[in-house]
Amino acid sequence: MGINRFFLRATMMERFKQSKYPGDCSAATHMTKDLPADAEGVCLHGYLVELEGDKGVLLDAHGKVDFTAQIRAGRPQIGDIVELHGRVCRGVLLVDKVISLVKVQLRPWELGGDWQRFNRVGGALRQNMLLRDAVLKAIRNFFADRGFLEVETPTLVRAPGQEVQLEVFETKAEVGERFYLATSPEHHMKRLLGSGFDKIFQICKSYRKEESSKIHNPEFTMLEWYRAYANYEEIIEDLENLVSHLGQTLVGGTKIAYRGTSIELKPPWRRLTLHQAFNLYADLDLDACKSRDEFYQRASSLGFGSVNREDSWEEIFFKVLLEKVEPALGVGPVFLKDYPSRLAALAKLKENNTAVAERVEAYVAGLELANGFTELNDPREQRLRFMEERRQRRELGLPIHPLDEEFLSMLQQGMPPAGGIAVGLDRLLMLFADAASIDEVIAFPL
Numbered sequence: 001m002g003i004n005r006f007f008l009r010a011t012m013m014e015r016f017k018q019s020k021y022p023g024d025c026s027a028a029t030h031m032t033k034d035l036p037a038d039a040e041g042v043c044l045h046g047y048l049v050e051l052e053g054d055k056g057v058l059l060d061a062h063g064k065v066d067f068t069a070q071i072r073a074g075r076p077q078i079g080d081i082v083e084l085h086g087r088v089c090r091g092v093l094l095v096d097k098v099i100s101l102v103k104v105q106l107r108p109w110e111l112g113g114d115w116q117r118f119n120r121v122g123g124a125l126r127q128n129m130l131l132r133d134a135v136l137k138a139i140r141n142f143f144a145d146r147g148f149l150e151v152e153t154p155t156l157v158r159a160p161g162q163e164v165q166l167e168v169f170e171t172k173a174e175v176g177e178r179f180y181l182a183t184s185p186e187h188h189m190k191r192l193l194g195s196g197f198d199k200i201f202q203i204c205k206s207y208r209k210e211e212s213s214k215i216h217n218p219e220f221t222m223l224e225w226y227r228a229y230a231n232y233e234e235i236i237e238d239l240e241n242l243v244s245h246l247g248q249t250l251v252g253g254t255k256i257a258y259r260g261t262s263i264e265l266k267p268p269w270r271r272l273t274l275h276q277a278f279n280l281y282a283d284l285d286l287d288a289c290k291s292r293d294e295f296y297q298r299a300s301s302l303g304f305g306s307v308n309r310e311d312s313w314e315e316i317f318f319k320v321l322l323e324k325v326e327p328a329l330g331v332g333p334v335f336l337k338d339y340p341s342r343l344a345a346l347a348k349l350k351e352n353n354t355a356v357a358e359r360v361e362a363y364v365a366g367l368e369l370a371n372g373f374t375e376l377n378d379p380r381e382q383r384l385r386f387m388e389e390r391r392q393r394r395e396l397g398l399p400i401h402p403l404d405e406e407f408l409s410m411l412q413q414g415m416p417p418a419g420g421i422a423v424g425l426d427r428l429l430m431l432f433a434d435a436a437s438i439d440e441v442i443a444f445p446l
Helices: 005-018 114-145 186-193 232-251 274-282 292-301 313-328 379-395 405-413 425-433
Strands: 039-052 055-060 063-069 081-089 092-102 170-174 177-181 199-207 219-228 255-258 261-264 270-273 334-340 353-364 367-374 418-424
Touching: 039 092, 063 081, 114 199, 114 232, 114 425, 186 199, 186 219, 186 405, 186 418, 219 232, 219 425, 232 255, 232 334, 232 353, 232 367, 232 418, 232 425, 255 425, 270 274, 274 313, 274 334, 292 313, 367 425, 379 405, 418 425
Parallel strands: 063 092, 270 334
Antiparallel strands: 039 055, 039 081, 055 063, 081 092, 170 177, 199 219, 219 418, 255 261, 334 353, 353 367, 367 418
16 A cells, blocks of 8 residues: 555654644734734744843834743743733733743844844834835735736746847856846736737846846836736826825825925826927937937037047937936826837837837936837838847847747737736835835845
């Protein structure tokens, strides 16, 4: 007779549950955040951060609480991880028993490292981790209420895309086989669109080989969603409504304070085309800057000192955008839409004006939050764009990546008209956390 593995596992688990060993602890009845004014049979867990006479302070994941205790024997040490038993009377925690679950050799707050990071400055990073959890739950509720399917796609990919401005992390699994960390889940999510999934979203890690800064970490969290039979105008309405929903959920309204300034997030947000923004804020008519030489001469005449004669059209565009346009957008939310066709990336061109792509980026308080498209679904045009990007990479001496033939094959089989957008979730968190740096909302930044 063979061994009944299911019975054996159940028996072992039951014995484990019944076993007692040093360090067994009771289930906590409360957290510091939800202690009532009066209660019997209270049990809390946390760090003992102060103890003098019969007065002490306990710290748990949600904050601190003062307590009074008569400790006669087995007095715990400051820094121990403890279990408190007692009651609450008129808002005062009266402790009958203190059990040291873990006796520490060094007090964590006297050292550097993780403890200091999460608990300094009044525990700001700890609170931001709780905020991150609330944001993730609110996002998932938002999409679930609208009939979206949450999906997962690979982080390790064979074809990372061809965009000239993106540097990727490469890894090797076997000799002769190369894999890359995905800069975005876009290609795989579109393959799901082409397989009949019409409303999908994903929260995932993405990777871009750029220097760490106040607004960038090489590993970051991306929120991305796609809707079949929608365009970029409908997708940016999704984004407005999502951010408004987060405001209502987190702060009870659509007005937030960021770096000392009040920001109204209520839809509709301001919309500007790239042509309007360059005219307004840089005194540049993009229609008169069709060639690289025309663009260089006009930018130079306006005093853009960072622009060089060797710069490509795209490099001049982004220098002007970063130096003049973005700083002038103000703190309120705004969409910059209708990019020049040479910056279309994976976006569809406008049917009535093929010089313009249905691409949009969202900004709040100067932070670039999102990049969205009406998605290109023409397989021939997409292949031509990939080949042009490869040509540019070769000219610049950049690595040439494999073409994503599975993605192109899906387009040949037919992907429905669709809109999609990618949101930097960490930057979105910065807004709601009133954080000056992305490090303030990531547990372990690089």
